[in-house]
Amino acid sequence: MSVLLILVPLAAVLIMNLPLHKLMRKLAFWVGLVLCMLQAVLIIRMPIGFWNTQPDLLYRLLLFRPFTDNLAFVMFLSIAIVGFVSLLVARYAIENDGSKLFNFTNLLLLAMAGMNGLVVSRDLFSLYVFLEVSAVASFILIAFNNGKDALEGTFKYLVLSAVATAMILSAIGLLMTVTGSVSFKTLSSVMGPNSGNPVVLLAVALLLGGLFIKSGLVPFHGWVPDAYSSAPSATSILLAGIVTKTTGVYALIRVVTKMNLLTHQVQVLVMAVAAVSIVVGALAALGQSDFKRMLAYSSISQVGYIILGLGIGSNLALAGAVFHLFNHAIFKSLLFVNAAAVEKQTGTRNMDILGGISDKMPVTGFTSVIAFLSTAGIPPLSGFWSKLIIIIAAWKAGFHVYALIAILASLLTLAYFLSMQRRVFFGKLASGFEDLKEANLWILVPACLLAAITIGLGLCIPWLLNSFLLPIRSIL
Amino acid sequence: MDNELIVFLLVCIPLAGSFLLPLVRLISEETRNLTALLLVLASLVASLFMMPVVLTGETVTVQLAGVNLFYADKLAVFMAFVSSLVGSIIVLYSFGYISHYEHRDEYYFMVVLFLGAMMGLIFSRNLLALYLFWEITAIACWRLIGFFRDRNYVVKADKAFLVTVFGALMMLLGFIMIGTQTGSFDIGIIKKVLAGKHLPNIAVMLILLGILSKSATVPLHTWLPDAGVAPSPVTALLHAAVLVKIGVYVYARLFVASFDIDEIWHTIVPIIAGVSALVSAGAALVETDLKRIIAYSTISQLGFIFLGLAIGNNIGIVGGLLYILMHSIAKGGLFLCAGIVEQNAKTKDITRLGGLISVMPITAISFILCAFSVMGIPPFGGFFGKYMVIAGALSGDKMFIAMLFLVGAFMTIIYLFRVFVMIFLGESKLSLQNIREGSNVMVFSVALLAMLSVASGIFIKFPFDFVQSAVRQMTGGLL
Numbered sequence: 001m002s003v004l005l006i007l008v009p010l011a012a013v014l015i016m017n018l019p020l021h022k023l024m025r026k027l028a029f030w031v032g033l034v035l036c037m038l039q040a041v042l043i044i045r046m047p048i049g050f051w052n053t054q055p056d057l058l059y060r061l062l063l064f065r066p067f068t069d070n071l072a073f074v075m076f077l078s079i080a081i082v083g084f085v086s087l088l089v090a091r092y093a094i095e096n097d098g099s100k101l102f103n104f105t106n107l108l109l110l111a112m113a114g115m116n117g118l119v120v121s122r123d124l125f126s127l128y129v130f131l132e133v134s135a136v137a138s139f140i141l142i143a144f145n146n147g148k149d150a151l152e153g154t155f156k157y158l159v160l161s162a163v164a165t166a167m168i169l170s171a172i173g174l175l176m177t178v179t180g181s182v183s184f185k186t187l188s189s190v191m192g193p194n195s196g197n198p199v200v201l202l203a204v205a206l207l208l209g210g211l212f213i214k215s216g217l218v219p220f221h222g223w224v225p226d227a228y229s230s231a232p233s234a235t236s237i238l239l240a241g242i243v244t245k246t247t248g249v250y251a252l253i254r255v256v257t258k259m260n261l262l263t264h265q266v267q268v269l270v271m272a273v274a275a276v277s278i279v280v281g282a283l284a285a286l287g288q289s290d291f292k293r294m295l296a297y298s299s300i301s302q303v304g305y306i307i308l309g310l311g312i313g314s315n316l317a318l319a320g321a322v323f324h325l326f327n328h329a330i331f332k333s334l335l336f337v338n339a340a341a342v343e344k345q346t347g348t349r350n351m352d353i354l355g356g357i358s359d360k361m362p363v364t365g366f367t368s369v370i371a372f373l374s375t376a377g378i379p380p381l382s383g384f385w386s387k388l389i390i391i392i393a394a395w396k397a398g399f400h401v402y403a404l405i406a407i408l409a410s411l412l413t414l415a416y417f418l419s420m421q422r423r424v425f426f427g428k429l430a431s432g433f434e435d436l437k438e439a440n441l442w443i444l445v446p447a448c449l450l451a452a453i454t455i456g457l458g459l460c461i462p463w464l465l466n467s468f469l470l471p472i473r474s475i476l
Numbered sequence: 477m478d479n480e481l482i483v484f485l486l487v488c489i490p491l492a493g494s495f496l497l498p499l500v501r502l503i504s505e506e507t508r509n510l511t512a513l514l515l516v517l518a519s520l521v522a523s524l525f526m527m528p529v530v531l532t533g534e535t536v537t538v539q540l541a542g543v544n545l546f547y548a549d550k551l552a553v554f555m556a557f558v559s560s561l562v563g564s565i566i567v568l569y570s571f572g573y574i575s576h577y578e579h580r581d582e583y584y585f586m587v588v589l590f591l592g593a594m595m596g597l598i599f600s601r602n603l604l605a606l607y608l609f610w611e612i613t614a615i616a617c618w619r620l621i622g623f624f625r626d627r628n629y630v631v632k633a634d635k636a637f638l639v640t641v642f643g644a645l646m647m648l649l650g651f652i653m654i655g656t657q658t659g660s661f662d663i664g665i666i667k668k669v670l671a672g673k674h675l676p677n678i679a680v681m682l683i684l685l686g687i688l689s690k691s692a693t694v695p696l697h698t699w700l701p702d703a704g705v706a707p708s709p710v711t712a713l714l715h716a717a718v719l720v721k722i723g724v725y726v727y728a729r730l731f732v733a734s735f736d737i738d739e740i741w742h743t744i745v746p747i748i749a750g751v752s753a754l755v756s757a758g759a760a761l762v763e764t765d766l767k768r769i770i771a772y773s774t775i776s777q778l779g780f781i782f783l784g785l786a787i788g789n790n791i792g793i794v795g796g797l798l799y800i801l802m803h804s805i806a807k808g809g810l811f812l813c814a815g816i817v818e819q820n821a822k823t824k825d826i827t828r829l830g831g832l833i834s835v836m837p838i839t840a841i842s843f844i845l846c847a848f849s850v851m852g853i854p855p856f857g858g859f860f861g862k863y864m865v866i867a868g869a870l871s872g873d874k875m876f877i878a879m880l881f882l883v884g885a886f887m888t889i890i891y892l893f894r895v896f897v898m899i900f901l902g903e904s905k906l907s908l909q910n911i912r913e914g915s916n917v918m919v920f921s922v923a924l925l926a927m928l929s930v931a932s933g934i935f936i937k938f939p940f941d942f943v944q945s946a947v948r949q950m951t952g953g954l955l
Contacts, residue, residue, distance in 0.1 A: 392656065395656050396656045410645060422630045428627065462541040
C-alpha cells in the first residue's frame with residue numbers, strides 16, 4: 001500500500017486548492033501536520049507485508065508497482081519526521097501570514113509525495129521522475145521569500161540540477177539502448193557481461209556524476225552552501241534534512257546496490273569522492289561565520305560519511321550508511337531548527353555578533369549541544385554509533401587509511417562545532433542581547449522531539465543493531 | 477541484595493540521577509545540593525558494600541541486553557572507592573565554593589554526571605562501553621572548565637576537549653583493531669582469543685595515545701595547566717582526583733590486568749613517564765600561578781604512577797595503585813586549599829601573596845599536611861606509594877630510571893615548599909584585613925582531606941593489604 005504515501009499527499013494538495021470553502025486554506029497547515037504524523041505512525045505500526053500489497057485495480061490505473069523494504073522504511077520515517085518539523089518551524093517563522101503558510105504546506109506535501117515515490121521506485125525512470133517532482137518543489141521553497149540571496153541560491157541549485165538531470169537522463173537513454181529496459185532487475189543482470197562496453201561505462205559515469213551533484217558531494221558541492229543558507233529556515237531544514245538526502249544520497253545507494261555497480265573502479269571513485277567530501281566539508285566549515293553556512297558545509301562532510309559506507313559495500317558498512325543517513329536527518333534538522341530559533345530571536349545569524357545566548361535561550365542551547373555532539377560522533381548519542389559502524393566496517397574491509405581519515409575528520413567536526421558553540425551559545429552574553437527571549441513552543445517542541453530521538457536511539461542501539469539495521473543488506 | 481544489582485546501581489544512580497538535578501532545583505537550592513551529594517555518596521556506599529564481596533576473590537559480571545557490560549574485581553572496587561570518596565568531599569566543598577556563582581544547576585548536573593561516567597568507566601568490561609563513558613567524562617569536563625564563560629576560558633575548555641578527544645579517537649582506532657582481530661569487544665573474550673599472545677604494537681601505541689592524553693602526560697599534557705581556569709573544586713575533581721586517574725586506571729585495567737604487551741613497552745612507558753615527571757616539575761618550579769603550579773605537579777606525580785604500573789613487577793604495581801589513592805586525596809586537598817586562597821585573597825599569583833597563615837590557619841595547616849603527602853615524607857600516605865614505585869624500578873634493574881624519578885621527587889619537595897612559604901609564610905604584600913578563612917563546609921572539607929592524608933599513612937596496613945591482594949588478582953589473570 002505504499003502507493004498511498006504518494007497518492008494521499010497529492011490528493012491533499014489538489015483538494016485543498018479547490019475553491020470550495022475559505023476554511024480549507026486555514027486547515028491546510030493542520031492537514032499537513034496530520035499527514036506527516038500519520039506517515040510516521042503507520043510506518044512504525046504496520047508490517048512490511050502490508051506495504052508491499054497492492055490492489056490490482058490500482059496497478060492497472062497507474063502502471064506503477066512500488067517496492068518497499070527496510071531501507072525504504074528508514075526513508076519514509078525520516079521524511080515524515082523532517083516534514084513534520086519543517087512544518088512546525090514554518091509556522092514559527094512565518095507566523096500569521098496565512099497564505100504564505102498555505103503555499104508552504106502545499107509545496108511541502110508535493111515534495112513529500114515526490115520523495116515517497118522516489119523511495120519506492122523499482123526502475124530508473126520512475127526514480128528520475130519523482131526526483132524531478134521533489135526538486136521542482138524545493139526550487140520554489142528556496143526562493144520562497146523572493147530575497148536576492150534566495151533567488152541566487154535557487155538559481156545555482158537550478159542550474160546544477162539541470163546539469164545533473166541532463167546527465168541522469170542521458171544515462172537512462174544509453175542504458176535503454178543497450179539493455180532495452182530501465183528496471184533495476186534487468187539492469188542488475190545485464191551490467192556484469194557488459195562491464196567492458198564503453199557505452200555502458202559512459203552511462204554509469206553520467207549516472208554517478210548526476211547523483212553526485214544531487215548529493216552535493218565535493219567537487220560538485222557549489223550549490224549547497226548558497227541554497228541552504230539563503231533559503232527560509234523551514235526550507236533549510238527540509239532541504240538539508242531530507243530532500244538532498246533522498247534525491248541524491250538515497251538514489252545513489254539504491255542505484256549502486258540495485259544495479260550491482262560496485263566494481264573495483266567505481267568503489268575507488270566513490271570512496272575517494274567520499275573522503276574528499278568529508279575532509280573538505282569539515283575544513284570549509286571551520287572558516288565560516290554564518291551559522292547556516294557552517295551547517296551546510298557540515299552537511300557536505302556528513303554526506304561523505306554516508307557515501308563512504310556505500311563505497312565499502314559490506315553489509316555492516318551499508319547498515320552504518322543507512323543509519324547515518326537517518327541520524328543525519330535528525331541531528332542536522334535539529335541544528336537547523338536551532339539556527340532558525342537563533343535567527344528569528346536575535347535577527348542575525350552572524351556568529352561573530354552573537355555570544356553566550358544559551359543563558360537566555362536554555363532549551364535551544366541544550367538541544368544544540370546534543371545535536372553537535374551527535375554530529376561529531378561523541379557517545380552515547382546516535383551519531384556516534386553510525387560513524388562507529390562505518391569505521392569498523394572500513395577497518396574490517398581493509399581500508400585502513402579511510403578509517404583513519406574518517407576518525408580524524410571527527411576531530412575537525414568537533415573543532416568547528418566547538419567554535420560555533422563558543423561564538424553562539426557558550427560564553428558570556430554578547431552586548432545587545434540583554435532582552436533576548438527564548439523562542440516559543442512552535443520551535444521548542446520539534447527541537448526537544450529531535451533531541452529525544454538522538455538520545456533515545458543512542459541508548460537503544462544494542463537492541464536496534466541486530467533486529468533492524470543488519471537485515472537491511474539482505475533485502476537490498 | 478544481588479551483587480550484580482549493587483554494581484549496576486553504583487554506576488546508574490549518579491549517571492541517571494544527574495539528569496534529575498535541574499528538576500530537583502525547582503523544590504529548593506538546598507535540596508538539589510543534598511541530592512547531588514547523596515547521589516555520589518550512593519556510589520561510595522555501594523563500593524564499600526562490594527569490598528567484602530571482592531575480597532573473597534569473587535568477581536561480579538553484569539549483563540545487559542546480552543552483553544557483558546560491567547565487571548567488578550578488586551582493582552575496580554578499589555578505584556571506585558577512591559574516586560567516590562574524593563568526589564563526595566569535593567561535592568561537599570562545592571556547597572560553599574559555588575554558592576555565589578551563576579549556572580549552579582549546570583554545575584551540579586555536570587559534576588554528578590562526570591562521577592557517574594567515571595564509575596561506568598571503572599566497571600566497564602566492554603571496550604566500546606569504556607570508550608563511551610570516557611567521552612561522557614570529556615563532555616562534562618568541557619562544560620565545567622568553561623564554567624565561568626569568559627571567552628578565554630571557553631577557548632581553554634575547547635582545547636582540553638579537542639586534545640582529549642584526539643587521544644580518545646586514536647584509542648578507539650586501537651580498540652577497533654583489537655576488535656576486528658579477535659571478533660569481540662568484550663575484554664574477557666579478547667583475552668581468551670589472544671591466549672597469551674601480545675597485543676599488536678600499533679594497537680598498544682594508539683591506546684597509549686588515548687591514555688596519555690587523558691592522564692596529561694608529556695607531550696599531550698598542555699591542556700591540563702590551562703584547565704586551571706575552572707572553578708577550584710572542578711580542578712580538584714579533574715586534575716587531582718578523578719579525570720587524570722582515568723588514563724592510569726585504563727592502563728592498569730588493559731595492560732596490567734587483562735592483556736599482555738610486548739616487553740619493550742616496559743621500558744618505553746617508564747621513560748615517557750620519567751621525562752614527563754621532570755619536565756613538568758621544572759615547569760612547576762618557575763610558575764607563579766598557584767593553580768598552574770599544582771597542575772604541573774599533578775602531571776609530574778602521574779609520572780610516578782605510570783612508572784609503577786609500567787615497570788612490570790608486582791612491587792611497582794602495588795606502589796602505583798597505592799599512589800593513586802594517596803595522590804587523589806592529597807592533591808584534591810591542595811586544589812581545594814588553593815580554591816579557598818583564591819576565593820578569599822582574589823588572586824592566584826603567589827608572588828603577590830604571603831603571610832596568610834595568620835588569617836587562615838586551618839587552610840594553611842591542611843595545605844602543608846597534603847603537601848607532605850605529595851612530597852613523599854614519611855609517615856604520610858604518599859611516602860609509601862612513592863617508595864614502592866621507586867623500589868619497583870630498582871628491583872626491575874632500571875637504575876637509571878629510578879635515579880630520574882628520585883630527582884623528580886626531590887624537585888617536588890622544592891616547589892611545594894616554595895609555594896607554601898610564598899603563600900602562607902613571610903610578609904604579605906596584600907592587606908590581610910579583608911581576608912578571612914573560607915566558609916565552614918569548605919574548611920571542613922580540606923581538613924578532612926588533610927586528616928585522611930595523615931591517616932592513610934599511619935594506617936597504611938589496610939589500603940596496602942587490599943591493594944596487594946588486588947595486584948595478586950590482576951597478575952594472576954582471573955578475568
